[in-house]
Amino acid sequence: MSNTPIDRRIAREAASWFVRLQNSSAGAAEHAAGAEWRARHTDHERAWQLAVRFSSRAQQLTGEPARAALERPRSQERRNALKTLALLIAAAPLGLAAYRGLPWREWRADARTAVGELRTVHLPDGGQIRLNTGSAVDIAYDDSARRVHLITGEMLVEVLSEPARRPFIVDTAEAQITTLGSRLLVRHYPGSTFLAALEGAVEVRPRLSPGDDGLVRLAAGQQTHVSIQAAQPPMPLAQHHLDWLSHVLRVEKTRLDDFISELGRYRPGLLRCDPAVAGLLISGTFQLRDTDQILRALSQTLPVDVHYRTPYWVTLTARANA
Amino acid sequence: MQSTSSVNPHQHQAIDQLYSHHHSWLQSWLRKRLGSAADAADLAQDTFVRLLCSAAGEPLNCSAPRAYLATIANRLTINFYRRRSLEQAYLAALAETPEALAPSLEHQALVLEALDEVDQVLALLPAQSRQAFLMAQLEGYTQEEIASRLKLSVRTVQRHLARAFEECIVLASLCVQHE
Numbered sequence: 478m479s480n481t482p483i484d485r486r487i488a489r490e491a492a493s494w495f496v497r498l499q500n501s502s503a504g505a506a507e508h509a510a511g512a513e514w515r516a517r518h519t520d521h522e523r524a525w526q527l528a529v530r531f532s533s534r535a536q537q538l539t540g541e542p543a544r545a546a547l548e549r550p551r552s553q554e555r556r557n558a559l560k561t562l563a564l565l566i567a568a569a570p571l572g573l574a575a576y577r578g579l580p581w582r583e584w585r586a587d588a589r590t591a592v593g594e595l596r597t598v599h600l601p602d603g604g605q606i607r608l609n610t611g612s613a614v615d616i617a618y619d620d621s622a623r624r625v626h627l628i629t630g631e632m633l634v635e636v637l638s639e640p641a642r643r644p645f646i647v648d649t650a651e652a653q654i655t656t657l658g659s660r661l662l663v664r665h666y667p668g669s670t671f672l673a674a675l676e677g678a679v680e681v682r683p684r685l686s687p688g689d690d691g692l693v694r695l696a697a698g699q700q701t702h703v704s705i706q707a708a709q710p711p712m713p714l715a716q717h718h719l720d721w722l723s724h725v726l727r728v729e730k731t732r733l734d735d736f737i738s739e740l741g742r743y744r745p746g747l748l749r750c751d752p753a754v755a756g757l758l759i760s761g762t763f764q765l766r767d768t769d770q771i772l773r774a775l776s777q778t779l780p781v782d783v784h785y786r787t788p789y790w791v792t793l794t795a796r797a798n799a
Numbered sequence: 800m801q802s803t804s805s806v807n808p809h810q811h812q813a814i815d816q817l818y819s820h821h822h823s824w825l826q827s828w829l830r831k832r833l834g835s836a837a838d839a840a841d842l843a844q845d846t847f848v849r850l851l852c853s854a855a856g857e858p859l860n861c862s863a864p865r866a867y868l869a870t871i872a873n874r875l876t877i878n879f880y881r882r883r884s885l886e887q888a889y890l891a892a893l894a895e896t897p898e899a900l901a902p903s904l905e906h907q908a909l910v911l912e913a914l915d916e917v918d919q920v921l922a923l924l925p926a927q928s929r930q931a932f933l934m935a936q937l938e939g940y941t942q943e944e945i946a947s948r949l950k951l952s953v954r955t956v957q958r959h960l961a962r963a964f965e966e967c968i969v970l971a972s973l974c975v976q977h978e
Contacts, residue, residue, distance in 0.1 A: 481972075482969070482972045482973050483968055483969060483972035485965070485969055487968075488964075488965045488968035488969045488972075489961070489965045491964070491965075491968055492960075492961040492962070492963075492964035492965040492968060493957075493961045495961070495964050496942075496957045496960045496961045496964060497957060499935075499942070499960075500941075500942050500953075500957070501941065523972070524968045524972070527967065527968045527971045527972060528964045528967065528968055530971070531916070531917075531920070531964065531967040531968075531971065532936060532964075534913050534916055534917060535913075535917050535932070535936035535937060536936055536937070537910075537913055538910065538913055538914060538917060538937055539937055540896075540902075540910070541892060541895075541896070542889055542892035542893040542895075542896060542910075543889065543892075543910055543914055543937075544933070544937050544938075545888060545889070545891075545892035546885050546886075546888040546889035546892060546914055546918075547885075547914065547917060547918060547921060547933060547937070548933065549884065549885070549888040587939065599902065599903075599906045599909070601902070603903075
């Protein structure tokens with residue numbers, strides 16, 4: 478790991494890419510150019526990841542108290558730290574008057590994780606969300622419901638039941654999931670949502686059959702896949718779904734391309750495998766904290782070569798004959 | 800990981816000397832400024848820790864040791880007051896929150912940690928960048944909305960936002976030692 482300071486010029490370029498690509502008008506070409514810039518040098522990607530991390534840190538701070546703290550008057554701070562302190566203490570009651578009368582019962586937050594990052598988000602009702610790598614959620618609580626929109630990625634939610642019995646609703650692109658109290662795992666795949674009830678009961682409705690005929694109920698220990706049209710019947714919960722909580726990836730006789738696409742979730746940049754080796758089978762338990770180590774292990778146990786074009790652009794190919 | 804590991808023995812010795820000759824001077828200098836012996840002791844300690852951490856990168860300036868120590872201690876003092884004013888503003892605003900919604904102490908500590916990280920960057924920014932950043936990141940306004948509210952062009956808003964991310968990248972890459 479290089480821990481050297483990042484050059485300000487690179488920081489500036491990374492910041493400029495990051496801000497431009499956040500704008501919804503940025504097109505596919507611009508995103509591709511940004512990805513290419515990131516892949517060009519390890520420091521580019523490092524700088525980018527620091528911006529992502531900072532952005533998600535800031536986005537966690539959505540409560541009024543946090544905002545009030547960041548918006549506090551600070552013009553005096555540099556001139557005379559001591560005086561500022563006295564001023565702030567004196568001014569606090571005035572400043573706070575402005576925040577009275579806001580609808581406190583509403584609570585909103587967005588949270589996301591960078592690639593390779595795990596994060597715990599605490600909910601105002603005492604529950605919590607564990608976000609897996611590269612995930613994003615919007616959270617909105619009001620008088621009638623507790624809503625979480627899983628935009629991308631995977632999360633484990635601990636839903637506490639409330640005396641007020643507000644339902645807890647998880648929205649994904651394909652489904653709406655409702656519970657009063659449970660521990661549930663939700664993962665968004667392209668075109669489908671995976672759902673597992675670890676504790677408590679959960680109901681799920683596909684977006685296109687919102688009525689009772691589309692409804693599937695999961696009891697504790699059951700899982701299902703939901704497309705936008707239909708939910709599969711409940712199945713017994715498979716093992717290893719929560720391995721990611723301890724930064725582990727466990728596979729048994731899994732195709733290399735499937736393994737690589739799963740591993741790619743935890744590693745920034747591009748990770749690909751040549752079709753010629755896609756069907757090789759792999760078993761084992763891998764520590765996700767060091768994906769380079771995993772790639773090294775692959776080249777030792779399978780007939781593959783690992784090519785690093787940059788640390789963030791890696792391809793697996795059939796071993797060249799030695 | 801250990802950012803002190805690459806301090807050469809020669810520099811280590813120089814820091815030892817600085818410490819034994821000037822530590823008590825620094826502590827009393829800080830006490831006069833801060834009015835608290837405990838805070839002064841903490842900050843004096845932090846000054847030497849900072850010296851050890853940065854010694855790997857930059858050469859020690861030993862020709863004017865007290866001025867050098869005072870410069871570092873000054874930066875830490877500003878940071879100390881920034882953090883304290885942040886905590887007080889947060890706790891004061893929290894006191895206005897209905898009890899049912901008040902976060903647990905553990906959660907408050909987590910929030911303060913994140914707040915401090917963001918606040919350190921905001922402290923480096925001009926007022927308008929700060930405002931644009933808070934609107935974008937905390938309130939979820941789009942760049943176009945910020946532009947129309949602040950009566951700026953979208954490009955200018957992007958420049959303000961980029962300034963914030965630039966500072967955060969530089970700052971974060973300097974203090975990687977805590978994870």
